[in-house]
Amino acid sequence: MPFKTPRKPAARPAPRKGRRKAVPEPYHHGNLREALLAAGIQLLKEQGAEALGLRELARQAGVSRTAPYRHFESRDALLAGIAEQGFVKLREVLLEARHQHESDHERWFLEAARAYIGFAFGYAEHFKLMFGGYMKYEPGQHTSLHDAGNGAFQTLVDLIVASQESGLVMKGDPMAVSIAAWSTLHGFCSLAVHKRLDFLVENPELLSKTADLVARTCLEGVRARK
Amino acid sequence: MPFKTPRKPAARPAPRKGRRKAVPEPYHHGNLREALLAAGIQLLKEQGAEALGLRELARQAGVSRTAPYRHFESRDALLAGIAEQGFVKLREVLLEARHQHESDHERWFLEAARAYIGFAFGYAEHFKLMFGGYMKYEPGQHTSLHDAGNGAFQTLVDLIVASQESGLVMKGDPMAVSIAAWSTLHGFCSLAVHKRLDFLVENPELLSKTADLVARTCLEGVRARK
DNA sequence: CCGTCATGTAGACGACGTCAACTTATCGCG
DNA sequence: CGCGATAAGTTGACGTCGTCTACATGACGG
Numbered sequence A, B: 001m002p003f004k005t006p007r008k009p010a011a012r013p014a015p016r017k018g019r020r021k022a023v024p025e026p027y028h029h030g031n032l033r034e035a036l037l038a039a040g041i042q043l044l045k046e047q048g049a050e051a052l053g054l055r056e057l058a059r060q061a062g063v064s065r066t067a068p069y070r071h072f073e074s075r076d077a078l079l080a081g082i083a084e085q086g087f088v089k090l091r092e093v094l095l096e097a098r099h100q101h102e103s104d105h106e107r108w109f110l111e112a113a114r115a116y117i118g119f120a121f122g123y124a125e126h127f128k129l130m131f132g133g134y135m136k137y138e139p140g141q142h143t144s145l146h147d148a149g150n151g152a153f154q155t156l157v158d159l160i161v162a163s164q165e166s167g168l169v170m171k172g173d174p175m176a177v178s179i180a181a182w183s184t185l186h187g188f189c190s191l192a193v194h195k196r197l198d199f200l201v202e203n204p205e206l207l208s209k210t211a212d213l214v215a216r217t218c219l220e221g222v223r224a225r226k
Numbered sequence C: 001c002c003g004t005c006a007t008g009t010a011g012a013c014g015a016c017g018t019c020a021a022c023t024t025a026t027c028g029c030g
Numbered sequence D: 001c002g003c004g005a006t007a008a009g010t011t012g013a014c015g016t017c018g019t020c021t022a023c024a025t026g027a028c029g030g
Helices: A032-047 A054-061 A075-101 A105-122 A124-131 A143-165 A174-193 A204-222 B032-047 B054-061 B075-101 B105-122 B124-131 B143-165 B174-193 B204-222
Strands: none
Touching: A032 A054, A032 A075, A032 A124, A054 A075, A075 A105, A075 A124, A075 A143, A105 A124, A105 A143, A105 A174, A105 A204, A124 A174, A143 A174, A174 A204, A174 B174, A174 B204, A204 B174, A204 B204, B032 B054, B032 B075, B032 B124, B054 B075, B075 B105, B075 B124, B075 B143, B105 B124, B105 B143, B105 B174, B105 B204, B124 B174, B143 B174, B174 B204
């Protein structure tokens, strides 16, 4: 290599100085897979999904451009790995709403809705990656991404089932009702992160009023009819 | 009206065979801008937005790779032009629901919802292009795309305002209420076209039941409280 | 008839994803 | 302890893409 551009001194974690191996630090880089995911998550937040190139991520991790192929079979697979982290996080915030308000189903419902909206606005680019058309989302491919997505969805289904049993939410196929409720939340978030509600975002007060209205609409839409 | 694709001859319209000029055939190609949009719409339907490359569209229109720059300042602008056609079409189907059921607001509401869902499923790739992150959607850029989008949205606002006046839909800022209602529809469609509801689509009967539930949920969510 | 401008063309550049072939470091086994 | 197998990383190449610049062409107005 003619010149090695100093690029990223903060890349490789110095191959085991001390002789005792507290942590394995297995191979050349140490843990390139995790480093790529971390760099990807950072870059996603800063510059959006378009900026997530294999070569760019490799650069950020301080390795050569094809090194990622040892850990991800394609760019799609790398994006899927990043998106997967998003679903894990989304599930966490939904579970938190549950643990804080599980006894009051209406409160649980509304807080879960707010948590979903909060996630979408707080991790807008991640949200777009998770639900947009940035990578293939076919069954059979990226199974752990599907698992993570289903895991997040399951927290909504749990909420709906519990709310049906307590009489808050209408009876009917829990899947269908969950989707109907989810759709309201998701539609609002999807429109917002894709800048289709700019006339709202310019007005933070109206935005938060609308977000609250959406959360209530979400509940009223599936509330048990008297 | 580039939306209908009556099977283009796929190449240049033969530079003046006969000597008499029946149709003007104005410039070199004739009407490259419309040809590019038409080819784009066709390709979008067949292969999705990823396939919409400037060079590929030029190929389909039978011109050299940089010719499109005479009519669109960038790939983004070309995508915006194609998306714009989608908003025009969407507005049309929403207006049709209006004209057929304008006297019965509940019917109008439900048919508009079905029309929206029908558009999303019938023109899934177009829908993704219109609402996904495939191009910049900043205010000030692609103004005619914004106009078309706002035109389609306005049909929903009109519906909400009329329904508020007749007491079908809750009072409140018409924008906020429109967005809440729109969100339900849009979320369902967005999830579906992005293949997040595959367990539904495998089951056409459940799918249509859920679509109906979503349309009703959309109304119940904003119905005037008794 | 001629100049001008809109329209279309050709070449080049740097980015990208991916493949094949190569090198290097680590670990398991005798 | 040493050695081969193999996981991890590198280099070079190929074809694609969007876009820039310079150039060619054809239609229309004076």
